[in-house]
Amino acid sequence: MPEYKAPLRDMQFILNDVFHVEKLWQTLTTTQEVTPDLADAILEEGAKICENELLPLNRSGDEEGCQFDNGVVTTPKGFKAAYQTYVENGWQGLGGDTEYGGQGMPKMLTAMFEEMLYSANCSFTLYPALTSGACLAVHAHASEELKTTYLPKMYEGVWAGAMCLTEPHCGTDLGLIRTKAIPAEEGGYKITGTKIFITGGEQDLSENIIHLVLAKLPDAPAGTRGISLFLVPKIKVNDDGSLGDGNGVSCGSIEHKMGIKASSTCVMNFDDAHGYLIGEPHKGLAAMFTMMNYERLSIGLQGIGLGEISYQNALAYAKERIQGRAATGAQQKDKAADSILVHPDVRRMLLTQKAYNEGARCFAAYTAMQLDVAKGHPDEKERAKAHALVSLLTPVAKAYFTDRGFDVCVLGQQVLGGHGFIREWGQEQYVRDARIAQIYEGTNGIQALDLMGRKVVSNHGELFHQFYEEVSVFADSQDFDPLPSMKHLLKEHLELLKDCTEKVIGKSKEDPNIVGSASCDYLNLFGLTAYTYMWARMISVVEPETEFGQSKIKTAEFFLNKILPEAKAYASKVLAGADSLMAISEEEF
């Protein structure tokens, strides 16, 4: 079975040394009860359920997959019992609002737990992740009555959540949806339509499933301005909170797919299902974004989690596998060959995995910190600043974590040679499971457009400038003693990103295609710069005399020498304009 040990040491370093959470959590009004000791205890217990309960079900879940029979979906053997353990131990409500039965833990902590969950069992994790996202949307936008009825059961995990946006003819362009909502005589609405690709739309883990459904009211304006959000339970809930009759919600089939096979991906039919409006009529997409932003960070964590377990297994294999001799002469003379860890190319692959994973983990914690500050800082200005950063960084986190996460899984597979391609070692499953994260929750192409178009160009770089100022002040304030080249490289690449940002904003006025042509390369450049900032923050607090510190310094050096140079190629592509993309006609393709 593949090996996995939760990277607790790195997580504690990031929380305590890099982001000084003890002070931060005392400052925020929402996290004053949380101490580093409590955080350690939670992460240690979280690691146990991931390593001991969920990891052993990962491969069998992949092989067995979900089964569909006449509307009933059965998850693989062991999933139901593991889900019971998960919810009975209170994990579902970890980040939930204490007023409704949640435990109110900061996002910085829950994000780390989520990373471990994705490492251990990606398919399993999608069920509770969807519930957490649904809870957030209900919490932020639903009426008090809906919140009191639904949130406590969802935080308990007794009822799960699902997100129903996609329809057969539309995924990205949700303005085209056809699902209808008609006011019902008895109050509420009748929802009718078909949704496809719904993760956890039907399953046998929870007593009820709470669907958050996008639909159009009879007087809806065309396009995305006419979308409303509805809460539609699979089983109706009586006034006293007990379960009542079925609700016109049924699963038509499940998909057969490349990866995440133990996560049910369902066609969901709504036939006059009774639902409740969440938020205002026609403002459903904005409300759904509360859930989608959470899910986007969560899906980013899928990339990191899978990258981490792939790295751990590739490293274990590389230490054992003997092939060839070191270029400098035999290292393990008692053996017929040296371990493949002596070869520079194998080291390149492993160090690339390690550098991306650790940079990503730090950036995830940084983004989660902004979410915590936006929610709980006593100063309104600080909350607004953090909110602005979250909106800028969420598309980077989702797309960059998952693109690099997939690359990292492929590298882990490559380290094993042919053994990476066959089932026995588990590496091929990580590649298959990581692939979807680049596609769902808005494809990474759409994330890049969101970053470049909505978050950068449309406000003339105002949000970008906030990020730029922060990084610039930090770079100037440090000597980076253990790695002095960091200062110059961080500043140089920050300026490169600024230059590209300003040039694209300038050109966007003349050429409507400029944003779309630059966006993916711009996101990659942004991601690399953000990771450089994270490595700089780690290096500024590292203790060079420890083995852990040396490992960080050497990995950072590798990142600066062997990965960061790609930034200049991305910058050149950002500035190459749209002409070579648009010149070719449909016939000439």
Ligand SMILES: Cc1cc2nc3c(=O)[nH]c(=O)nc-3n(C[C@H](O)[C@H](O)[C@H](O)COP(=O)(O)OP(=O)(O)OC[C@H]3O[C@@H](n4cnc5c(N)ncnc54)[C@H](O)[C@@H]3O)c2cc1C
């Ligand atoms: C396993 C799985 C689970 C899923 N879970 C859920 C779920 O729980 N709930 C849910 O509602 N949906 C879910 N989805 C749907 C998923 O979010 C969509 O598949 C995804 O958003 C892309 O939509 P699409 O497939 O319709 O592709 P399309 O929108 O048809 O896009 C096709 C291609 O065109 C590109 N493209 C489209 N429009 C533009 C544009 N304006 N500019 C530039 N490029 C563009 C896209 O980036 C993509 O590369 C899931 C999908 C899968 C496969």
